[in-house]
Structure formats: structure tokens, C-alpha cells
Amino acid sequence: MRIVVAADNAGVALKDQLRDLLLADDRVDEVTDLGVADGSDDKAYPLLGLAAAETIARGDADRGVLVCGTGIGMAISANKVPGVRATVAHDSYSAERSVKSNDCQVITFGARAIGPELAKKIVAEWVGHRFDPSSASASKVAHITEYEQAH
């Protein structure tokens, strides 16, 4: 699994911790860090969220972990890229269902809303979840894809 990570300056400290966790995970083949590198970079979150989602859309990563203050702006931004599904998930069940029900490739966190230990636990679990294209959820997700392709 290839994972792209990114954060604005509100999320950079948590993003770095999650990146390091992923780098140490045997199930992860590649981690691409799009920044920001530190809190002095005030690049706006949509620029980072869109760049990460575009990385997934063009096939250069399979999944994304994005962090801002709330996780909301990153999710909104990533969802603007056709083919990408993203959500904030600050609990284990939502993170699991975001993959298994919604085929989300992107999970987002709000560094001002969740502690690093819980975020790390959720990410470690999330790496192990897979969408089943033969599940009953697949035809539901297909409506989203069809809408994107028609508009």
C-alpha cells in the first residue's frame, strides 16, 4: 500500500507522527509526505488536501492521511477531486466503515480535536481494512461515481 500524507501548520505535528508510524508499518510499501514540513509554513489546507487527493486520483498513491485543525477542511478539499472519497474519522468504527462501506481512500484528522495516541491507533487499524467490491456496499458507492462521471 502506498500512502500520501499532508497537513497544514495546524496538523503538521500529528501528520509527522502518523507518517513515522506508517513508515514503520510492514504493510505499507511507500509513504509520500507532501508537507508542510513545519509550523512556519502557512500554506492553506486546500492546497495540500487537493494535491494529496490528486496524487491518489492519478494513481501515484493508494490512500491518504490528511491532517488540519479539525480534519473537516482537508476532507472537503480531497472530496473535490473526482474519484476520491475522504472523511474525518475520529473513532475506530467510522474509520473501518469509511473503507468497508464507502471505499474511502482518504482519512482525515483534526489535530485540535483528537489526541495523537488515538489517531495512531485508528490509522494502524485503518491500514488493515479493505473494501470488498463484491459487497452490497459497492452498488451504493457506484452511484457516487456515476454522478461524478455525469457532471
Ligand SMILES: O=C(CO)[C@H](O)COP(=O)(O)O
Ligand atoms: O482546520 C482547518 C480547516 O478545516 C485548518 O487547520 C484551520 O483553518 P482556519 O480555522 O480557517 O484557520
